[in-house]
Amino acid sequence: MTLSAHDKELVTETWTKIAPKAAQIGGEALGRLIVVFPQTKTYFSHFADLSVSSPQIKAHGAKVLGAIGQAVSNIDNVSVSLSKLSELHAYNLRVDPVNFKLLAHTLLVTLSAYLGAEFTPEVHLAWDKFLALIATVLSEKYR
Template sequence: MTLSDHDKELIVKVWKKISPKAAQIGGDALARLVVVFPQTKIYFSHFADLSPSSPQIKAHGAKVLGAIGEAVRGIDNVSVSLSKLSELHAYNLRVDPVNFKLLAHTLLVSLSATLGAEFTPEIHLAWDKFLAVIAAVLSEKYR
């Protein structure tokens, strides 16, 4: 999927707005992931608590949004920006690539919940495309 210049502008604009809340949004998205898609809990079996209020879930969610921030900063070459993360998930963590799409879905829900009416259909589409790019990049090493 290719991002247009307008998509990139919208993504960067929204990122500037949400980056101060990135840890909160990431924690919310990851909590939603393990609740709505319980099969993903297998990747977090080393966490003592998988509840939505878990400090470990919130901390890992913050890491996830940190990686999204890296992708935003390298939006013209997301593949390079997330190369090491792709290798980690493919070779060490062995995360099933379908889970990147599931996380993208919960991130969209969390963004919508955070931004409310500001999360217009146009912004939703841009972020959906961007998260699809990220999911594809994170799946690259599996091929």
């Protein structure tokens, strides 16, 4: 999915509002993923606690949002920016690529909850396209 200049501007602008709460938002989005899509628990079987309030879930969610922040910082070259992460998930962790789309969905829901009225349909569309791009990039090494 191609991001227009306006999409990139909206994502970057919104990220400045999200960044201070990135760890919290990431933890909540990952917690939602595990609750709403329980099949994703298999990737976190090494965690002692899979509850939404788990410190391990929160910490991993913070890592996820850190990677998204990296992608925002390199929005014109997301593929190169997330290449090593794509390799890790494909070759070492062997995560089914459909899970990237599921996480994108729970992240959109979480962003909507945090941003409220600022999460306009236009911002929603820009983030949906951006997260679809990230999911595609993370799936590149599977081909």
